[in-house]
Amino acid sequence: MPNDSNAFFDCLVIGSGAAGLTLALRLAEAGRRVAVLSKSRLSEGSTLYAQGGISAVLDDRDSVESHVADTLTAGAGLCDEQAVRFTVERGRQSIEWLIALGVGFTRAEDDAGYAYHLAREGGHSHRRIIHADDATGRAVETTLEALARQSDAITVFEHHVAVELIRDSRGVRCLGAHVLDTATGHVRTLAARDTVLACGGANLAYLYSSNPHAASGDGIAMAWRAGCRVANMEFMQFHPTCLFHPQARSFLISEALRGEGARLLRPDGHAFMADHHELAELAPRDIVARAIDAEMKRLGVDHVWLDISHRDADFIRSHFPAIHGRCLELGLDMTREPLPVVPAAHYTCGGVVTDLAGRTDLPGLYAIGETACTGLHGANRLASNSLLECIVFATAAADHMLAEPGETITPQALPAWDESRVTDSDEEVVVAHNWHELRRFMWDYVGIVRTNKRLERARHRVELLRAEIHEYYGSFRITADLIELRNLALVADLIVQSAQQRRESRGLHANLDYPNRLPQAAPTVLVPPPRPDPVQAAAR
Known part of the structure; x- marks a missing residue:
């Protein structure tokens, strides 16, 4: 942990998942001095727990047009097609960059076609999900983390929580942030030419969530208070299949299981998804989640069942080792019995409004990953497009910063954190x-x-x-x-x-x-109330 209380960086990255670390590494490669802020350990966050994989057009039998069409269909008419194409067209180069860094994606079982195994998930018309067994997020996150720790250009602030963004005296540019060192209780002032919000979504707003404790909407809230618009916040994706178990309330059962033939069952063993949608278990997540919710309410049960036990046991163990192992720890053998599952809040499709370079309404402030609303996801995120978005938009933001470097800011020019009128709480x-x-x-x-x-x-x-x-x-x-x-x-x-x-x-x-559904789709855009000019307010 750095010893300096206040410091200046070319870029302050708030968040250490796939988006934040990708951007930090891209800037560090160009010699920029970067600070990366993490609430807990550097690797702890939603990326670490992502199971399924990353969607990209990698097989000659697939096409950009097909991936675009699938994304637009899942987004229920609300996707920005320009953002969709921008993302999908950069899929292969994003995957090739990760492979070059050493991410150990699962190899194909034969020599035909693409060199890596590609899975299929709900809403996808082709096999295009590249993965590292059933722990893709861990493979990506740990690879990026190791490289970030090795870089002399990256300073890591673990166990630090961003408190508030700092704007200039007229409130028209972001200059950095105040951050709390949770180990000491001290608030640091970190100045930066550019500040990046890469701190995930707001899924902890719900009682049942698949996300780790960090997903508390910090980036969205800080951006709103700084004067940035947010959009499409009503679209919270509920993952259909979170394990229903008192000792593992946030453990996901990847929808890759359904891609490999797992069926959703009522308590009597009837497979019910065909009663709700023609694609059955391969329907988009919103349809599957609502179908499960409807069955639970209709039957008065607290979960349904997900069954892949009809597949060969060796196939299950080899394709889903992490899920299989965790379930065994909990006394559940998915090779022999169905698993109890319920929907859980999983992904925030809305967020801070950005352009295709990740820029927000406030100059000097970027938002990437789940914090941002780029227009890619529309009214529903297509499975495994999230990690793709992280890599693509982190790269785009880094490219923009390198092309247009901001002005130099010094910590001395920023206001210090004021604790002169507060006391320690006795009512936690x-x-x-x-x-x-x-x-x-x-x-x-x-x-x-x-x-x-x-x-x-x-x-x-x-x-x-x-x-x-x-x-x-x-x-x-x-x-x-x-x-x-x-x-x-x-x-x-x-x-x-x-x-x-x-x-x-x-x-x-x-x-x-x-x-x-209305005939015309339109985003829901919220605009912060106007704030008084800080200079004029001080004069009064």
């Missing part, structure tokens, strides 16, 4: 209570299926919570839990506002009061 239970209440009502009222009344209730409760959190935040010294709660409450409010504005059902957003 308030944070824990509010955290649980927020996630519970978001799950109950703003979940897989919504109604106007549920959304009204959620909006009322989130407003009350935010007022209470605001008072608490202004009175006590900050902690990591308080920072995350503050951000999560804000992002929950943005999700509810977006859901209330969409008067139709489309993609991941299903409202029983508006069951039909």
